[in-house]
Amino acid sequence: MKYISTRGAAPILTFGEAMMTGLARDGGLYVPETVPQMAQADIAALAGLPYEEVAFRVMRPFLGTTFTDDEFRGLIAKAYAGFGHDARAPLVQLGPNHFLLELFHGPTLAFKDFAMQLIGQMMQAALAKTGDRITIVGATSGDTGSAAMEAFRGLANVDLFILYPHGRVSEVQRRQMTTPTEGNVHALAMDGDFDDAQARVKDMFNDFAFRDGVRLAGVNSINWARVLAQVVYYFSSAVSLGAPHRAVSFTVPTGNFGDIFAGYIARQMGLPIEKLVIATNQNDILDRALRSGAYVTDGVKPSISPSMDIQVSSNFERALFDAYGRDGKAVAQLMAELKAGGFHISQGALETLRATFGSGRCSEEETTATIRTAFARTGEVLCPHSAVGVKVAEEHLGTAPMITLATAHPAKFPDAVEGAMGTRPALPPRMADLFDRPERVTRVANDLAALQTLIRERIGG
Numbered sequence: 337m338k339y340i341s342t343r344g345a346a347p348i349l350t351f352g353e354a355m356m357t358g359l360a361r362d363g364g365l366y367v368p369e370t371v372p373q374m375a376q377a378d379i380a381a382l383a384g385l386p387y388e389e390v391a392f393r394v395m396r397p398f399l400g401t402t403f404t405d406d407e408f409r410g411l412i413a414k415a416y417a418g419f420g421h422d423a424r425a426p427l428v429q430l431g432p433n434h435f436l437l438e439l440f441h442g443p444t445l446a447f448k449d450f451a452m453q454l455i456g457q458m459m460q461a462a463l464a465k466t467g468d469r470i471t472i473v474g475a476t477s478g479d480t481g482s483a484a485m486e487a488f489r490g491l492a493n494v495d496l497f498i499l500y501p502h503g504r505v506s507e508v509q510r511r512q513m514t515t516p517t518e519g520n521v522h523a524l525a526m527d528g529d530f531d532d533a534q535a536r537v538k539d540m541f542n543d544f545a546f547r548d549g550v551r552l553a554g555v556n557s558i559n560w561a562r563v564l565a566q567v568v569y570y571f572s573s574a575v576s577l578g579a580p581h582r583a584v585s586f587t588v589p590t591g592n593f594g595d596i597f598a599g600y601i602a603r604q605m606g607l608p609i610e611k612l613v614i615a616t617n618q619n620d621i622l623d624r625a626l627r628s629g630a631y632v633t634d635g636v637k638p639s640i641s642p643s644m645d646i647q648v649s650s651n652f653e654r655a656l657f658d659a660y661g662r663d664g665k666a667v668a669q670l671m672a673e674l675k676a677g678g679f680h681i682s683q684g685a686l687e688t689l690r691a692t693f694g695s696g697r698c699s700e701e702e703t704t705a706t707i708r709t710a711f712a713r714t715g716e717v718l719c720p721h722s723a724v725g726v727k728v729a730e731e732h733l734g735t736a737p738m739i740t741l742a743t744a745h746p747a748k749f750p751d752a753v754e755g756a757m758g759t760r761p762a763l764p765p766r767m768a769d770l771f772d773r774p775e776r777v778t779r780v781a782n783d784l785a786a787l788q789t790l791i792r793e794r795i796g797g
């Protein structure tokens with residue numbers, strides 16, 4: 337199993353190498369050279385299995401020889417043992433043909449835990465074999481950072497630095513990043529927005545002297561191993577509703593396009609998915625791009641669904657790579673144009689994308705109204721991101737069952753939920769002391785050289 341870059345000019349890697357590398361050296365993202373196919377009978381056989389076994393069967397073909405089957409089963413078991421629900425990713429029904437996939441039962445209450453817990457286990461296991469140490473630097477709009485802190489704290493062979501936009505994450509998100517006490521994890525509050533933080537991380541990867549000097553690795557959603565871990569719940573939920581004998585659709589609250597791209601991979605593997613609907617908040621570049629063909633940035637507008645406050649959706653590059661017939665040069669050209677403000681998707685590529693993806697946007701007022709009406713109609717308390725999904729899904733209901741991904745627990749965004757419903761959602765009991773734990777954070781400027789100095793000092797190199 338080999339991995340190639342979306343820009344066609346980086347070394348071809350194994351799964352283990354792609355996991356440790358993150359961003360390719362040509363600035364592209366790693367994708368499988370060919371996507372393994374899952375036979376309809378093998379999909380049908382997933383029905384009724386524990387989540388961990390579904391995870392093993394879906395991911396195993398992508399791994400090559402990086403882990404033995406026994407090792408991989410052990411890592412999966414450890415990754416999901418701390419989840420607060422036996423089903424890991426339970427489905428609840430919202431309406432006649434509309435279901436909600438609850439992805440917020442992990443340790444930091446957002447879907448990011450599914451991938452981060454597993455990648456933490458996989459990286460540590462791979463490093464323990466060689467005795468190597470790595471430095472992970474990640475940018476976060478809130479949930480990636482908290483999930484990474486939780487997954488990597490205390491791991492022997494990893495130092496983790498998380499850059500988050502100062503003042504633009506929720507208090508629960510911030511505390512989940514600033515309260516771990518282990519010395520190998522570092523929360524950095526940076527001036528600017530998420531795109532600034534993500535740009536500085538990309539700069540570090542493109543500075544090869546720094547990258548090689550600190551043995552830099554990435555856990556942002558550009559990391560292929562994260563995408564892969566998210567493919568699993570598309571299978572587990574679709575099979576619960578009758579796949580492969582019946583097709584389903586998904587609506588995915590989208591920011592960096594990692595989660596929905598995992599659904600795209602599930603579809604490529606043979607899971608019958610009719611439509612994958614991109615749901616955006618008022619930061620609607622993907623919805624505009626799919627409607628008009630013009631992918632043009634216009635600055636981030638902070639919203640009540642902050643984990644989707646993104647203009648440059650990194651993983652969209654992977655979808656473009658396929659839509660352009662896997663032409664790395666064409667993708668590199670588009671990304672160069674993006675640096676200058678935007679690009680036009682070719683007619684052929686746009687038609688290819690529209691055959692798989694639908695899209696819709698949800699305003700701030702609509703988000704609040706959806707939290708209120710969903711509670712009145714079903715008793716389900718939605719986080720603002722999930723509400724964006726539910727609103728857009730309702731505009732795309734058809735004959736296939738619709739599964740909307742609930743990406744975070746409402747208690748992670750209590751202000752938005754209280755603003756909509758008048759009551760404050762409670763944290764699950766296992767986290768009730770979050771507000772009493774002391775915080776540890778460093779304020780940093782949006783300055784590459786200063787960040788690099790700080791990281792070198794902290795790891796003592």
Ligand SMILES: *Cc1c(COP(=O)(O)O)cnc(C)c1O
Pocket residue numbers: 446447448479480557589590591592593594595596643644721743744
């Ligand atoms: C990260 C996140 C999203 C967006 O997911 P992408 O993979 O970046 O598209 C949506 N909702 C929540 C709660 C998130 O944490």
